Amino acid sequence: MRKVARILGWFVAVLFLAICTFLGWTLLFRPLTRPVTNQKFESTPQRLARGRYIVETLGACIKCHSPNNLLKPLPGTEGSGWVLPPPHDNPWKHKTVAPNITSDMETGIGLWTDDEIGRAIREGVARNGRSLNLRMPYIHYRNMGDEDLAAAVVYLRTLKPIRNPLPETELVFPVQFLVRTVPRPVTSPVVPDQSTTEKRGQYLVTVATCAECHSSHDFSGHALDSLTFAGGDVLWFGSTPATVPNITPDETGIKSVTADSFRDILRTGQYGGRKLHPLMPSDQYAGMTDTDLNDIYAYLRSVPPVKHVVDFTVAATPCRICKNRHGGGERN
Numbered sequence: 355m356r357k358v359a360r361i362l363g364w365f366v367a368v369l370f371l372a373i374c375t376f377l378g379w380t381l382l383f384r385p386l387t388r389p390v391t392n393q394k395f396e397s398t399p400q401r402l403a404r405g406r407y408i409v410e411t412l413g414a415c416i417k418c419h420s421p422n423n424l425l426k427p428l429p430g431t432e433g434s435g436w437v438l439p440p441p442h443d444n445p446w447k448h449k450t451v452a453p454n455i456t457s458d459m460e461t462g463i464g465l466w467t468d469d470e471i472g473r474a475i476r477e478g479v480a481r482n483g484r485s486l487n488l489r490m491p492y493i494h495y496r497n498m499g500d501e502d503l504a505a506a507v508v509y510l511r512t513l514k515p516i517r518n519p520l521p522e523t524e525l526v527f528p529v530q531f532l533v534r535t536v537p538r539p540v541t542s543p544v545v546p547d548q549s550t551t552e553k554r555g556q557y558l559v560t561v562a563t564c565a566e567c568h569s570s571h572d573f574s575g576h577a578l579d580s581l582t583f584a585g586g587d588v589l590w591f592g593s594t595p596a597t598v599p600n601i602t603p604d605e606t607g608i609k610s611v612t613a614d615s616f617r618d619i620l621r622t623g624q625y626g627g628r629k630l631h632p633l634m635p636s637d638q639y640a641g642m643t644d645t646d647l648n649d650i651y652a653y654l655r656s657v658p659p660v661k662h663v664v665d666f667t668v669a670a671t672p673c674r675i676c677k678n679r680h681g682g683g684e685r686n
C-alpha cells in the first residue's frame with residue numbers, strides 16, 4: 355500500500371512539473387500582443403500618394419515582397435511575395451518567405467482588416483497571432499508614424515490581387531521560439547518629431563531601414579550598437595556577396611561625400627564610377643525627393659563617426675573591429 359502511495363506521489367509530482375513547464379513555456383514564449391480593433395483607414399488621395407511613396411520608394415517594401423531580379427520586382431508580380439535568399443553567410447538554415455501582400459483573398463491579405471495589417475507592419479504579429487521573424491524589419495517600423503502607417507495600409511489595398519501560393523516560413527530550433535519574445539504592442543500614438551532637418555532625416559532613415567543593412571551584427575544576428583551605420587556585414591543574396599560600407603561621417607566612411615553626390619549615389623546606385631551591388635535598393639530610392647535625401651544626408655552627418663575601413667573593391671581579410679571578413683579588414 356505504501357508503495358502504491360509513493361508511486362502515485364511521484365506520478366502527481368511529475369504531472370505537476372510537466373504542467374508548470376508547459377504553462378511557463380507557452381506563457382513565456384507567446385508574443386506580447388494586443389487584440390485587434392475594427393479601426394478602418396479611410397482612403398484619401400493624400401494617403402494613397404504617401405502610401406505609394408512608402409511602399410514603393412522609401413521603405414522598398416515592394417522589392418522584398420515580390421519575385422525580383424535583385425534590382426526590382428518582375429513586372430506584373432508586385433507584392434505577390436517570394437522565398438527570400440538566405441541573408442548572411444551564417445549557419446542558420448532558415449527558409450524565410452516574404453508573404454503575398456496583395457489583396458488576393460486566399461493567398462494574400464485580402465481578408466485581413468486594416469488593423470491586422472497595421473499590427474503586422476509595426477508590431478510583428480500576423481493575423482493568426484504568429485510572430486513574424488526579423489527579416490520583416492518591424493523593429494524599425496515600430497516608430498512609423500500613425501499617419502504613415504494608415505497611408506501604407508491604404509496603398510497596399512490597391513495592389514492588384516495576385517494568386518500566388520507560397521511555402522510557410524521555416525525557422526530552425528530554437529529561433530522559432532525566440533522570435534516570439536520580440537513583438538511588443540504599440541499602444542500610444544506615434545507622431546514623428548519633424549522639428550529639425552536631422553530629426554526628419556532620422557525618421558526617414560528608420561522607415562528606410564538603412565541601419566538594418568549598414569551595421570554589423572554578431573553571430574546571432576544582434577546589431578552591434580558601436581557599429582551602427584559603420585557597415586561590415588557580409589550579406590549573401592543568392593551567390594553574390596556584398597559587404598555593406600561604412601556610411602558614418604568618418605574618413606573611412608562618407609565624410610568626403612557632398613550632399614549633391616549623396617543624392618546621386620542613392621538615386622543612381624553608382625559611386626566612384628562603380629555600379630553598387632543591387633542589394634542597395636537604388637532602383638527604389640531613385641524616386642526619393644530632394645528634400646528627403648537632403649534630410650537623410652543631414653542626419654547621417656550628425657551620427658558619431660566610426661573608424662572602420664570597409665572596401666568592397668579588394669579581397670576579404672579578417673577584421674578586428676566587426677569580427678567579419680571583408681575587403682580592407684586588415685587595415686582596421
Ligand code: HEC
Binds near residue numbers: 416471490
Ligand atoms: C527585408 C525584406 C522585407 C522588407 C523590406 C519588408 N518586409 Fe514585410 N515581411 C517580410 C517577411 C520575411 C515577412 C514574413 C515574416 C514571417 O513570416 O515570419 C513579412 C511580413 C509582412 C506582412 C505580414 C503578412 C503575412 O501574411 O504574414 C506584412 C503586412 C508586411 N510584411 C508588409 C510590409 C510593408 C508594408 C513593408 C514596408 C514598409 C515591408 N513589409 C517591408 C520581409 C520584408
Ligand code: HEC
Binds near residue numbers: 568598619625633634
Ligand atoms: C538591403 C540592404 C540595404 C539598405 C536597406 C540600404 N543599403 Fe546602402 N548599400 C547596401 C550595399 C550592399 C551597398 C554596397 C554596394 C557596393 O559597395 O557595391 C550600399 C551602398 C551604399 C552607399 C555607398 C557608399 C560606399 O562607400 O560605397 C551609400 C551612401 C548608402 N548605401 C546609403 C544608404 C542609405 C542612406 C540607406 C537608407 C536610405 C541605405 N543605404 C539602405 C545595402 C543597403
